[in-house]
Amino acid sequence: SVTLNCEVEHPSAGWSFYWYKAVPDLSEKSSSYELLPDGSGTAQDSYIIHGQTHTAGYVCRAGRGDPEYHTDHSQPKFVWSAPASLTVSPDRVQHFTSDSVSLTCEGNFIEWRVRKFSEDGQLYSDCRRMTGSTCNIYTSKSDTAVYWCESGSGEFSNAVNITVHDYDPILVSPVHPVTEGTSVSLSCCSREKILSNVIFYYNNKIIQNDTWGELNISAVSKSDEGFYKCQYSGRESAQSWMSVRAVFSSSFSVLMISGLIFGIVFIFLVFLYKKVYRKKGETLLFYSLKYLNKQHS
Ligand SMILES: *[C@@H]1O[C@H](CO)[C@@H](O)[C@H](O)[C@H]1NC(C)=O
Ligand SMILES: *[C@@H]1O[C@H](CO)[C@@H](O)[C@H](O)[C@H]1NC(C)=O
Ligand SMILES: *[C@@H]1O[C@H](CO)[C@@H](O)[C@H](O)[C@H]1NC(C)=O
Numbered sequence: 001s002v003t004l005n006c007e008v009e010h011p012s013a014g015w016s017f018y019w020y021k022a023v024p025d026l027s028e029k030s031s032s033y034e035l036l037p038d039g040s041g042t043a044q045d046s047y048i049i050h051g052q053t054h055t056a057g058y059v060c061r062a063g064r065g066d067p068e069y070h071t072d073h074s075q076p077k078f079v080w081s082a083p084a085s086l087t088v089s090p091d092r093v094q095h096f097t098s099d100s101v102s103l104t105c106e107g108n109f110i111e112w113r114v115r116k117f118s119e120d121g122q123l124y125s126d127c128r129r130m131t132g133s134t135c136n137i138y139t140s141k142s143d144t145a146v147y148w149c150e151s152g153s154g155e156f157s158n159a160v161n162i163t164v165h166d167y168d169p170i171l172v173s174p175v176h177p178v179t180e181g182t183s184v185s186l187s188c189c190s191r192e193k194i195l196s197n198v199i200f201y202y203n204n205k206i207i208q209n210d211t212w213g214e215l216n217i218s219a220v221s222k223s224d225e226g227f228y229k230c231q232y233s234g235r236e237s238a239q240s241w242m243s244v245r246a247v248f249s250s251s252f253s254v255l256m257i258s259g260l261i262f263g264i265v266f267i268f269l270v271f272l273y274k275k276v277y278r279k280k281g282e283t284l285l286f287y288s289l290k291y292l293n294k295q296h297s
Contacts, residue, residue, distance in 0.1 A: 006060035105149035188230035
């Protein structure tokens with residue numbers, strides 16, 4: 001399950017919270033949010049989503065007083081647990097206007113639709129130019145959005161941010177979360193080329209100012225997560241969020257548990273072997289140990 005939290009700038013008693021999910025809107029209203037079950041006027045500032053299997057964007061807002069005054073909707077947060085994947089080519093968050101960008105859905109199905117959740121809170125259900133499982137975009141500024149794939153039979157992909165810019169330079173940063181411990185390289189480019197003599201910023205602070213055009217992080221950690229941007233000859237790119245995926249908790253414990261199971265099974269087998277073929281087992285163990293000793297010396 002996933003817990004969403006909602007915050008108001010000056011917390012105080014008396015706020016109620018409202019929880020919404022982005023849904024495709026056919027009537028072309030200004031936003032396409034649907035109130036969640038039990039999401040209306042709760043006193044709690046958190047909402048728990050249990051066992052979600054689809055990809056969706058969530059927003060909250062708060063209300064207070066009589067008649068009730070409502071805040072704006074929050075920024076959306078996307079939640080997914082995705083067997084399928086969405087890849088972006090070229091593989092970066094930021095793109096120039098009039099670029100060709102393709103979004104490809106990969107999974108067990110052939111029929112995909114690409115969902116687009118735009119900056120103004122509209123959810124679009126279909127890609128205009130879909131060839132097979134690839135959506136081709138000839139970028140304009142209105143293509144700045146969060147995208148994901150959905151198959152007809154209810155398979156979903158991860159969600160990705162794509163932003164479109166009509167000025168130099170743009171930051172070249174990964175679309176997908178970077179796995180903790182792996183390396184990542186960020187760069188800065190104009191419409192024509194990759195730039196050198198670039199200044200890189202992390203959360204608005206300079207982290208590299210030298211003649212290299214690349215910002216290399218050799219082993220990414222959770223503390224590298226945040227907003228990055230670059231600057232070239234006085235001009236700044238927009239900033240983009242780089243997220244870092246932790247591996248320790250899940251993969252490591254899987255490794256530990258499999259190790260433990262193997263260990264127990266091994267000891268059990270040796271025990272059984274000794275018990276059943278007592279004599280033979282002993283000699284075999286003896287010879288194996290002797291052999292190992294030899295290898296060592
Ligand atoms: C998109 O970028 C925003 C920051 O601008 C970040 O908070 C969010 O997690 C990103 N969403 C996805 C789906 O990566
Ligand atoms: C970046 O480095 C150059 C050369 O060392 C220096 O002249 C310039 O002031 C630095 N820029 C910033 C923003 O610190
Ligand atoms: C950064 O990494 C790339 C490969 O990912 C490598 O080609 C490049 O030389 C590295 N740059 C620096 C400054 O270490």
